[in-house]
Amino acid sequence: MTETVLEEKKVDEKWEPKIIAFLCNWCSYAGADLAGVSRIQYPPNIRIVRVPCSGRVNPYFIIKSLTDGWDGVVISGCHPGDCHYISGNLVARRRFAILKELLEFFGIEPGRVNFMWASAAEGERFAVLIRKATKIVKQLGPNTKFQKEWC
Amino acid sequence: MGIETSNKEITNSIRENAKKLLSEDQVDVIIGYSQGTVPLSSTPIIIRKEEDVDKLIWNNLCYINLARYLAPLMPQLCDSERKPLRIGIVAKGCVARAVNVLAAEKQVDLNKIKMIGFNCNGIINRSKIDQEIGEKEMLDVAISGDDIIVKGRDWEKKFPYNQYINELCKVCQVKMPSATETSCVGECQELDSIHDEFSDITDFESKSADEKWAYIKDLLQVCTLCYSCRQACPVCYCNLCFVDQNKPIWFGKTTEYQDIFTFHLVRAQHLAGRCVACGACSSVCPVGIDLNFITRKLEKIVKNRFDYTSGLNAETVPPMMDFKMNDAQEFMLEED
Numbered sequence: 218m219t220e221t222v223l224e225e226k227k228v229d230e231k232w233e234p235k236i237i238a239f240l241c242n243w244c245s246y247a248g249a250d251l252a253g254v255s256r257i258q259y260p261p262n263i264r265i266v267r268v269p270c271s272g273r274v275n276p277y278f279i280i281k282s283l284t285d286g287w288d289g290v291v292i293s294g295c296h297p298g299d300c301h302y303i304s305g306n307l308v309a310r311r312r313f314a315i316l317k318e319l320l321e322f323f324g325i326e327p328g329r330v331n332f333m334w335a336s337a338a339e340g341e342r343f344a345v346l347i348r349k350a351t352k353i354v355k356q357l358g359p360n361t362k363f364q365k366e367w368c
Numbered sequence: 369m370g371i372e373t374s375n376k377e378i379t380n381s382i383r384e385n386a387k388k389l390l391s392e393d394q395v396d397v398i399i400g401y402s403q404g405t406v407p408l409s410s411t412p413i414i415i416r417k418e419e420d421v422d423k424l425i426w427n428n429l430c431y432i433n434l435a436r437y438l439a440p441l442m443p444q445l446c447d448s449e450r451k452p453l454r455i456g457i458v459a460k461g462c463v464a465r466a467v468n469v470l471a472a473e474k475q476v477d478l479n480k481i482k483m484i485g486f487n488c489n490g491i492i493n494r495s496k497i498d499q500e501i502g503e504k505e506m507l508d509v510a511i512s513g514d515d516i517i518v519k520g521r522d523w524e525k526k527f528p529y530n531q532y533i534n535e536l537c538k539v540c541q542v543k544m545p546s547a548t549e550t551s552c553v554g555e556c557q558e559l560d561s562i563h564d565e566f567s568d569i570t571d572f573e574s575k576s577a578d579e580k581w582a583y584i585k586d587l588l589q590v591c592t593l594c595y596s597c598r599q600a601c602p603v604c605y606c607n608l609c610f611v612d613q614n615k616p617i618w619f620g621k622t623t624e625y626q627d628i629f630t631f632h633l634v635r636a637q638h639l640a641g642r643c644v645a646c647g648a649c650s651s652v653c654p655v656g657i658d659l660n661f662i663t664r665k666l667e668k669i670v671k672n673r674f675d676y677t678s679g680l681n682a683e684t685v686p687p688m689m690d691f692k693m694n695d696a697q698e699f700m701l702e703e704d
Contacts, residue, residue: 276637284626307691315640317699318669324581333701345703365626
């Protein structure tokens with residue numbers, strides 16, 4: 218039954234993905250803010266969670282988001298070398314590298330989880346990358362594999 | 369040389385070295401293996417006196433990784449003031465690797481540990497034998513020549529050793545402790561790097577996402593979340609595991625496959641660059657899940673990305689405790 222629902226959803230052009238975005242307080246959150254005040258359009262599919270640093274993002278947040286029914290996850294932090302806490306994003310990068318390969322190994326489409334760097338001055342870049350991430354997740358369709366049934 | 373004779377030789381060398389360590393007062397306690405109470409098993413034993421060394425054995429059922437008892441330190445391994453005793457540990461290659469990982473993570477003091485090294489000849493895959501025997505009752509397991517002989521009330525079955533050895537042991541490159549002479553008695557060697565092929569999982573990686581998902585779901589759906597794998601793992605030493613936290617309650621407690629997947633994914637993530645490929649987790653799994661399949665992949669990721677093999681020495685900083693400015697970031701989203 219779930220498979221037929223999936224098929225129906227895929228052809229449904231009105232379907233819009235829901236994406237949770239973990240943005241670092243110092244760069245990407247400010248970047249998103251800049252995109253907003255500069256009136257740059259980006260898809261309204263993302264819901265932003267502000268975190269102190271991309272190093273704060275526990276891999277479990279990402280997996281939990283998927284089981285809780287989000288179609289995609291975006292994690293964005295400062296460019297390497299620009300971290301407010303000096304090395305938080307560098308530590309996070311190693312973690313994400315492993316998580317991404319693990320998810321792929323488990324058969325979860327790697328495109329559902331997207332990592333990006335965007336600084337506070339890059340409102341335009343932030344919008345472009347969010348557009349790209351939304352497009353990727355939209356192509357993948359709804360997250361039916363990993364979602365709990367009651368969601 | 370048959371497996372039987374090589375087991376005897378290893379047992380003798382372990383006993384000899386253990387006796388020497390105790391009589392020369394180099395260690396206070398020795399952790400080793402002793403005969404198990406049921407077939408297809410062995411039991412860890414802690415000995416303090418010289419006359420007890422004959423209880424130590426080696427056979428191909430010693431699947432438990434003894435480094436498990438070092439962090440957090442068992443009360444039996446502390447003195448009355450809760451200070452760690454000097455410990456001797458019977459170390460096959462993967463036990464020594466785990467000790468090195470714990471030392472690199474500053475969980476144990478290598479100066480207080482003496483490894484009793486030997487050249488390990490592999491561990492039997494218990495679940496494979498269990499499956500073949502089915503529901504018949506096993507009464508005795510013995511090794512004669514190169515065969516494993518399982519006996520029941522009125523039946524007997526022979527298993528050729530080299531077919532029923534753990535998959536991990538077949539590709540194992542660290543058979544004896546990778547340690548220096550100062551921390552190890554008996555056989556040991558110093559290794560800088562090992563050449564590991566990972567041909568066993570490359571086929572799987574080329575499959576499509578749906579095929580992988582179906583296979584992994586099939587593999588893991590029998591998991592009952594008993595956490596035996598966590599308990600047996602020598603490098604899982606958190607005071608409070610993420611699955612046990614209840615403020616806030618992080619982890620779903622159902623046995624729906626999403627929760628099972630979450631557990632195994634996060635467990636794998638926590639073991640990245642730390643797993644020592646001892647196979648204890650899959651040996652203790654009561655439902656016979658081949659967890660090595662996941663840990664092998666982890667080893668591969670870490671080897672390819674960070675060119676690191678865990679537990680070869682205690683000095684190199686483990687990759688997940690470290691970072692470099694120019695780490696590969698090809699997976700990051702970039703503008704077109």
